[in-house]
Amino acid sequence: MATLSDVAREAGVSPTAVSRYLNNRIELPQITTDRIDAAIAKLDYRPNLLAKRLSTGKTEAIALVTPEIANPFFAELAAAIEQEAERHGYAVYISSTRGSREREIAAINRLRDQHVDGLIMMTNEPDDGRLATLLRKRSNVVILDEDIPGVDVPRIFVENAQGAYLATRHLIDAGHRDIALVSGPETLFSVKERREGFARAMAESGLPIRPDWVLLGAYTRAFGHEAAQRLLTGPDRPSAILACSDYIAIGILEATRRMGLSVPTDLSLVGFDDMPFAELVHPALTSVRQPIAEMGRQAVEKIMAMIAGKAPPPSLTRLPVELVIRHSAAQPKG
Amino acid sequence: MATLSDVAREAGVSPTAVSRYLNNRIELPQITTDRIDAAIAKLDYRPNLLAKRLSTGKTEAIALVTPEIANPFFAELAAAIEQEAERHGYAVYISSTRGSREREIAAINRLRDQHVDGLIMMTNEPDDGRLATLLRKRSNVVILDEDIPGVDVPRIFVENAQGAYLATRHLIDAGHRDIALVSGPETLFSVKERREGFARAMAESGLPIRPDWVLLGAYTRAFGHEAAQRLLTGPDRPSAILACSDYIAIGILEATRRMGLSVPTDLSLVGFDDMPFAELVHPALTSVRQPIAEMGRQAVEKIMAMIAGKAPPPSLTRLPVELVIRHSAAQPKG
DNA sequence: ATCGCTAAGTAAACCGCTTTACCAAGCGAG
DNA sequence: CTCGCTTGGTAAAGCGGTTTACTTAGCGAT
Known part of the structure; x- marks a missing residue:
């Protein structure tokens, strides 16, 4: 492979000149x-x-840590991030850390x-402080989707509370009064926020929130399944569930099928995230859509600004969500 | 940050010694x-x-080009690849090339x-020779999942023909005789192979293949939808369809729903790939599962062997597939 | 007493680019 | 005529490792 010096010699100038010209x-x-x-x-120089x-200490590469x-x-x-970075x-x-704190730490190191x-950091487990400590030592970091408290960097989240609010309102407007909430781990940022949105919608309509109808566990199908079993056995049950993740919603859907209940006839259900499969399941899932592409775009944009030296003030960006109405929510029976 | 020389000075030896010791x-x-x-x-040297x-010309990084x-x-x-590489x-x-030949070429360059x-190459468009030309110039390449003819490197594919054969047999065993095939672009390697498997199963049972019931287009939901409309309007229609991609199967499923047909009562359907959503749709899709993790593992293994200099003979690895039986295929009516 | 060998290193070139100085020629102004 | 500025460059020192070729001390054998 031809080097810069080869080019310089061929052109009859110094390597310095070529380098500076190219830059x-x-x-x-x-x-x-x-x-x-x-x-x-002539030399096909690259x-x-x-x-x-x-020489420069820059790599023109960014890292993405994802659960x-x-x-x-x-x-x-x-x-989306790859596309924007390109x-x-x-x-x-x-x-890909597969939900392991150790692997997250290893990845950052x-x-x-x-x-x-630069580093775009995503996690889906509440931090015990170790991530924060590690991230504070690094520069050009952006935190995406889920918070890691105690790190002074730009963050990009969606309007979690607003999403849950819209979803809950949708159920209330359909006539539901007995609404349960099934969500992820209690200490997780998005879980708290979505819960607040749920609470706000309920309060606005003067509806009580039954503590035994608020089930916090994990954003997983298995937990959805388990939660549905707990909520739907016995005579005293909700007529609607807000599932704060489509995975949870799918688990609930499965459980209802197994229990001989029909969605949305016997139970209304709204999910969160609008995963690709939300419109494929039956009934197609009404869900809160997050602007994924925009999240990726903005994360990269922030990183690029930081790399360029224009350190943006540690900011908090909120991206709007949208309720995608399909067929999993209807009026309550009777 | 401490350098090798700092360490050497601190330890009272030469940088050479430290370097050689560490390696x-x-x-x-x-x-x-x-x-x-x-x-x-003491210096927290990294x-x-x-x-x-x-210095070495090695980066300890591999690239993955994916559609x-x-x-x-x-x-x-x-x-899977990331995990094994780690x-x-x-x-x-x-x-991620988003199906664009230009972007594939740009990525390789x-x-x-x-x-x-090393480079693990995946594509889902038939090559016009440009990829092959480019890849021939590179070393430590593995081709995964879909062929790029004319490049002399290790390849890892699944038993496409066997998968289609199993799926077709499953339908025949259930009593179907009028079976259609909907698949991807005609010139694509996997499309050809799956078609062969289909043909073998049909021939074995003495069943004719109707040319107008073999629809080749794209591995997409849209094409599945379109194909279903073509196949299922009119009185003379297949009782079962082998869809060579779960995306196609989903498209067919949608179309049947829209046409008021029921799967599997009015139409049996088998997909291919066993995508995560296959078990989420209704009815849950019977599909041919590919050993994805194993494909990734073996691809990395081959790359590592090549990097280590043990150039394996340009080999062809075939990984077995498995029919996952769910609820989208049943006996034909009547 | 010396030869040869091994153990324990080292000096210096090199990987290919960037960057900080520095320089020389030409030219217009005073 | 000469001062200072602009134009068009250059030499050489990094960046932080790796690697090749070489050295030196010590020791056992002859």
Whole structure:
């Protein structure tokens, strides 16, 4: 492979001149640039990025730490981030931590050694402080989707409370009064926020919230299944459930099917996230859609601004959500 | 950050000694290694990978080119690859090409400049020769899932024909004789193979294949929808369809719903890929499962062997598939 | 007493690019 | 005529490792 020096020799100038020319750090007369261009073309010169990186300390790569790349939500987010980063000429290192704190920590440490220029951090487990400590030492970090408290960096979240509010209102407007909430781990940021939105909608309509109808556990299908069993056995049961994740909603759907109940006739159900499968299940799931592509876009934009040195004030961006109405919610029976 | 020289000075030895010690290229008495270890600990030394890479020309990173990371099939594959690569201490650069040949080419070229040590290539469009030409120039390449003819590298595919055969047999065994095939683009490798498996099963049972019941188009929901409309209007229609992708199957499912037909009562349906949503739709989709994790594992294993210099003979690995029986196929009516 | 060998290192070049100085020629102004 | 500025460059020192080729001390054998 031809090097910068080869090009310089061929063009009859110094390597410095070629380097500076290629990086727009010098103005040269056209006669010289023509010679350099010709040399580059002739030798099929490609800059050695490895050398460039060592020399500049920049890698033109960002890292993405995600809980689970096989989860369609995070996969779509990763796709959006990859796409936006590519536009800026940046490569993306993706680490899938599979929900393990150890792997999250290992990933962040590895990324330090890889000298990536920025880090987009996602987690779905409440932090015990270890992530925060680690992230505080790194620069050019953006926290996405779920909070990690105690780190002074830009964050990008969706309007969790508003989403839950819209979903709950949708149920109330359909005539429901006995509404249960099934959500993720209690200490998780998004869980708290969605719960608040739920509470606000209920309060606004003067509806009571029954503590035994608020089930917090995990954003998983299994928990949805379990929660449905707990909520729907016995005569005294809700006529509608707000599931704060489509995975939970699917679990509930399965359980109802097994129990011989029909959605939405016997039970109305609204999910959250609008996963790709939400419209594929039967009945198609009414769900709160998050602007995934926009989240990815803004995360990359923030990172790029930080890399460029325009450190944005540690900001909090809220992206709007939208209720996608399908067929899993209807009027209550009777 | 402390450098190798800092460590050497602190330990009272030369940088060479430290470098060789850390890379196991020298045997030193314990008294010396203790001093070096102490210096490393004291200075919290971490090797600068950028420098190491320039020096050695190796990056300890592999690249993954995938058609669409937001597609659960490829996302799962990416997750498996990432996991296995991490075990070997390798990072993974993921490029999502969104089905564009231009982006595939750009990704491969970018990766050359990134000096990645290996490349796992996936595509879902038949190659016009451009990919092959480009890939022939690169080393340590593995082709995964879908063929790119004319490149002399290890390939890893699943038993496409066997999968289609199993699925078709399943339908025949249930009593079907009027079976249609809906699949992807005609020239695609997997499409050909699955078609062969279908043909073999039909021939074995002495069943004719009606050319107008073999619809080749795209592995997409839209094409499934379109194909169902073509196949199911009019009185003379198949009692079962083999859809060579779950996306196609979903499209067919939608179309039948819209047409007032019921699966599996009026139409039996078998999909291919066993996507995560296959068991979520109603009726749950009988589908051919591919060993995604194993595909990823083997791809990384092959790459690692090539990087280590044990160039394996350009080989063809076939991984077995499995029919997952759910509820979308039953006996024909009447 | 010396030869040869091993153990325990080291000096210096190199990977390919960037960047900080620095310089020389030409030219217009005073 | 010469001072200072602009234009068009250059030499050389990094960046932080790896690697090749070499050295030196010590020791056992002859």
